[in-house]
Each structure stands twice: as C-alpha cells, then as structure tokens.
C-alpha cells in the first residue's frame with residue numbers, strides 16, 4: 058500500500074455508489090493495487106460483484122496486452138512451385154505426338170492453296186465493291202473461323218481422314 | 221496512422237522470480253476463475269481451478285518466453301483452466317442427458333453455450349484476427365490513451381510511472397487506460413461477445 062496520497066486514486070474516481078468504479082476495477086485488473094486506497098482493496102476482496110468485475114478487467118487487460126505484444130501478422134501467399142519437370146515432359150510429348158501431322162503439313166498446304174487463293178481473291182473483289190458484299194465476306198470469314206475451330210476440336214478425326 | 225512500437229526485450233529471466241510472482245498472483249487468478257465460472261471466489265470449483273492454474277504455472281514457468289510479463293500469462297492460464305472446467309461440465313451434462321430422464325442433473329444454460337472442443341485451428345486464427353483488430357483499434361485511439369496503453373503493456377510501466385512521464389495526474393492515466401480499453405472492446409464487440417465467458421447467458 059502506498060502512503061503518498063499523490064500516488065493514490067482520489068475517492069471520486071475509486072467509488073461508484075457502494076461498489077468500485079470501472080476505473081478502480083481496471084486498475085486492479087492491471088495489478089495496480091498500490092494506487093487503490095485500503096478501504097477499496099478491502100471491498101474488492103469481500104464483494105463478489107466487484108471481484109468478478111475485476112476478473113473480467115484482468116482478462117480484458119490480457120487480451121489488449123497480448124495483441125500489442127503479438128508480432129504483426131504478415132500476409133504471405135504460399136505460391137505453389139512451378140512444375141517445370143511436368144511442363145517440359147508435356148511439351149516433349151506434344152511435339153512427339155504432333156510429329157506425323159507436321160510431316161503432313163506441306164502436302165496439306167499445297168492441297169489447300171487454290172481454296173485459300175480463291176477466297177482471298179473473292180474477298181478483295183468484294184471489299185472493292187462496297188460495304189454490302191463486305192458483310193457477306195465477313196460472314197464467310199466467320200464461317201471459316203468456326204470451321205477451323207471445329208477442326209481444331211477434332212484433331213484425331215481430321216488426322217484419320219488425311220484428306 | 222502512427223506505428224505502434226515493438227515490444228522491448230527484457231535483459232534477464234529468472235525462473236525462481238517467475239514462480240514467486242505467479243504464486244503471489246493467487247488473488248487475481250481466483251478472481252479470473254470466479255468470473256469465468258460465474259461462481260463466488262470461495263466456491264470449491266474455483267478453488268480447484270485456482271490450484272490447477274498455479275500448478276500449471278509453476279510447472280510450465282520455463283515455457284514463459286523471455287521478457288513476457290507473468291501476470292497476463294497467468295491470467296491466460298486461469299482463463300483456459302476455467303473454460304476447460306466448464307467444457308467438462310458440459311460433457312458430463314450431455315452424457316447425463318443421454319441417460320433416462322429421471323437421472324438428469326441441473327446444470328445452468330451457461331454450460332450449454334461453452335464450445336465442446338480444445339482450441340481448433342479456426343479458433344487460433346480468430347485469436348490472430350482479434351489481435352489484429354485490437355491493434356487497429358488501439359491505433360485509432362486518442363494519442364494520450366494510446367500512449368498510456370503502450371507504456372503500460374509494452375514498456376511495463378506502472379500507472380504512477382506513466383503519470384510522472386506524461387506529467388499528468390494519476391487519475392488521468394487511470395481514466396485513459398479505462399476509456400481506451402472500453403473503446404477497444406466496443407470496436408471488437410462481436411469478437412468480444414463470442415469470447416466473453418462471463419456474459420454467455
């Protein structure tokens with residue numbers, strides 16, 4: 058117990074009616090018994106209501122202290138390692154798998170060339186003829202694109218036919 | 221937003237001093253246990269939990285990290301021991317509820333609301349989230365309140381020392397600490413309500 062009145066909380070801050078004030082209970086919860094007058098300490102020791110409030114004040118103090126002392130949480134995003142081995146393996150397999158069709162590519166290009174040239178010629182003529190035919194060609198281009206996509210979606214069937 | 225300072229490292233660590241301080245804190249342990257159990261401080265369950273807390277503290281003193289203050293560490297143990305006791309009561313009650321109706325006991329609804337498991341990963345995470353929210357709430361406090369709390373919790377200073385350092389009356393420091401804690405509790409009210417054992421009913 059501290060005898061210096063300057064180091065004691067004044068009664069006005071210690072009492073709230075017949076029980077201890079929140080300020081006094083917080084101080085007790087913080088273990089600052091030395092600043093509490095003796096009659097208030099005696100009350101805290103015998104009054105169950107103030108005793109429970111002091112217990113809660115000690116828990117609140119613990120939570121705030123723990124939060125302040127806790128290392129600041131760093132947000133780290135765990136990145137999965139890049140699966141280089143699997144990627145290289147897949148690439149090699151893809152190259153080996155597509156080798157037969159790559160061998161076929163020049164022959165297919167020659168085979169398709171008249172169609173491509175004819176289409177390009179028609180497109181140019183259509184564009185020269187105004188917007189109306191251009192729309193037709195745009196639709197045709199869209200159809201070709203759709204066809205290419207369908208062909209791409211069925212590579213095995215395409216490869217089996219071999220034109 | 222001002223940065224909160226880091227916790228300082230204490231220069232020495234004496235196991236005997238830790239054990240001595242823990243034993244001297246029996247009254248606060250008893251108050252915490254009584255508050256969690258919602259029983260009087262002389263209740264037999266409070267006696268048991270208080271003794272168990274002090275036993276664990278004396279046995280586990282070497283696990284206290286260097287520089288970690290003894291009081292909040294002990295309060296934390298007391299709270300866990302009391303919560304474990306409530307959980308055990310709940311399990312007993314559940315077992316009795318499965319028995320024929322005439323053999324059931326009369327345990328209060330408080331016990332029903334206690335989680336029936338050890339802290340899970342989710343609970344630990346929510347503890348971390350709560351720490352973050354408390355820190356954010358502290359950073360938003362008025363500077364005098366924040367300074368008083370930081371000096372008390374991080375620098376380990378008493379209210380009297382803080383009053384002298386800040387050149388203010390002792391009552392001002394006590395008021396700032398109280399109001400600061402209230403403001404923090406209000407900000408994290410949802411978490412607080414979930415975790416506030418004494419207000420489960």
Ligand SMILES: [Zn+2]
Nearest residue numbers: 076077104107
């Ligand atoms: Zn009272």
